[in-house]
Amino acid sequence: MSLKYSTPDNQIYKKALAQLSNIQQRAINDERNGMRWKEISDDDDLNRSKEETIAMLYEAFTEAGQNTRVADGLTKWILSTRQDYSWRTTTGTAAAINILKESAMLKTSFAADSVSAKIGDQQLNSSNGLLAGQRNQFVGTNKIAPVTISANNTVSGGITWNYFSAEGQADDTKNPVKLKKTLFSYDKQKNAWIPLSDKPILKLGERIKIVLTIETAVNLRFVQLEDKRAGVFEPVDASSGQQYQDRMQYYRSVRDTGQQLFMDFLPSGRSELSYEVTVTQEGAFKNGAAMLQCLYNPGVTAYSNAITVISKP
Template sequence: MKNILLSESPWVLEAQTEEQQKERIATLFDLNNIRSNNIAALTRLQELQNSSGAWSWYKGMSGSRYVTTYIAELNARLAMMTGGKLDGAALALQKNAFTYLHQEALKEYKEILKAQKDGVKFTGVSGSILQYLYLVAISGEQVPAANKSAYTYYLSKVGEMLTTASMDTKAIAAIILDKAGRKKEAQEFVASLKEHLTKTAEQGMFFAFNETPYAWGGMKMQAHVDVMEALELIGGNNDTVEEMKLWLLKQKQTQQWNSPVATADAVYALLMKGVNLLDNQGDVRIVIADEVLETVSPSKTTVPGLGYIKRSFTQKNVVDARKIEVEKRNPGIAWGAVYAEYESPVSDVRQQGGELNVQKQLYVERMVNNAPQLQPVTEKTVLQVGDKIVSRLSIRVDRPMDFVQLKDQRGACFEPIGSVSGYNWSNGIGYYVDIKDASTNFFFDHLGKGVYVLEYGYRISRAGTYETGLATMQCAYAPEYASHSASMTIIIK
């Protein structure tokens, strides 16, 4: 149930891509396809690895420590998820990568020793060294004899980061210390992490202060996953980890992750240990209007392999659809939505909203002491032709959402001031505005958690009695999140 036609939005291409993704989902469960992709990926990695063991950003470039660490981390995490050890081509790639990383870590250690002789003091370790220590910890890699002194020095500096490090750094430090046998220090880092967690019944556990719309392609996701991993590997935090899984799934519900890094992190966090979500077949039984819907019935699912069903009821084939029974018959998470469409006089509509909320207030501009002043419009406000009206839309979002659309209806007596559509930036938020004959549409590619205020003006063009119209807002990516304002009757003299 989309409030705005897709053809009216700037997201037609994204919607086509999403539909193609749904069509390809079934191939992800084909074992032959999986084996073929694995062989192709390993062959490609072999071709791109330099003689030093490093990988570069692009073929022909010099080795990149960052790219090499990232690929080695994915290999190590893959081994942890499967419960086995790397072998064959994957093992050879990993050994070559560690040869390069050991050399880089030793080179940095020698530079530190040289700088210390010149009086430079160091606290903690660099990000690249932290990732190196983390890789050694989760892979069980043996540190070469030449690197023993460097490893011991780096390890001694990790404990100094407790009071100053970010959440993801603390999580990685906890894993390093725990695997090195320094259990007490690791528990201190875990305690610090848990102090910052927030919990809600609907979203699970997460770091509220880490939700920023300006974060690069999923960095908040990376921090969340790192903390989940630390709590899981150190142990004793099963309930917390399961609650944090819920937050990850709720993020995917309302956002399109364009970052492969964030997606890979999320998959790892959901499947590494704990309750196996792949064992949950989503056995849900729904009874509505004397009809039974079963999500485990392949012949009735809308998208194969997803347990997703969609059913529409009209007045002709529904005796009573106001009562719906939903039974979840196995562990795990499931969600759905119910949309009811009916006719009602616009004057009877009341403001509605929840996780996504929009409120509309009209103001009339008056001159007070030779200065313009906005005064709220009520049903008792005396308005005249020519008055300037300002529509103020207050938006509240309790979680990040992608592809959000807002439609603000105009009363027939209003003419917009400025009729040019285009991209705007206002109050720290960017959006595309499309001005129509009877409404103004706003399109937001992304809305971070928070409160936003939009204002635009129009003139009163004719006398009479009118409805101001509704402001309707909806997340096109997750249409179950929607809100609308109330309308109001005004009299123009």
């Protein structure tokens, strides 16, 4: 307001410019994520007030006309955070869209965005063209090869490597989200749940509790968790519906092969989900790996360990 309704020779105008300079000095800026401030970017999630704060900062720097690089940096940060978080309110969405609409960094063009990637000697092309565009493309390779990427515009996308490995040997050392499956047996004498080994030997009719432990450093939204159930197990509660466990509310869908959990919000930290089953068959069975995926950002995926189960009369 001070910049918009005062003249450059006014003392209030000069004071506002000094405050903007101080704000700019406290900013974090990099080529990939753009410009942001620690007080905002360190939060686990965006919300209405922070999106509107960014919009007001953008308007102030644009009104000052000192540095278009600052406004471009704010635009880039809004776009980069959009890959992880949705704008959940009308006011926050309007504020963010107004930044993008006014940004000089984003050029209005009728040409489709296209991305090319070269994996070894194989070429991948993806485009969002209305008629001839192809958003996904798949190639097969039997070795690790260098990847080079080029695009005609600033776009967001990803390359996913799908591969087969021995069950129970998923490599999640560098994964920001970790998922672990543990089996527990109910001890009637101790009146407690006892953790089982990797290859437990179970008895018919025995009660088993399956515990899925999730560890994530940030909040996740729109998460699907699928746990395949071994043929030796039958769920104690086979009804689908809304559930609540360990700070999480989710919808559970029970199927013959396992169950799927759908969560609007997964809090950061360590969370545990559990359900009980009964041993109903004899033999050796493989309790497959559970899979967690953030549907809003499919690049966030985690797999649990698989467990071999042996049951006897």
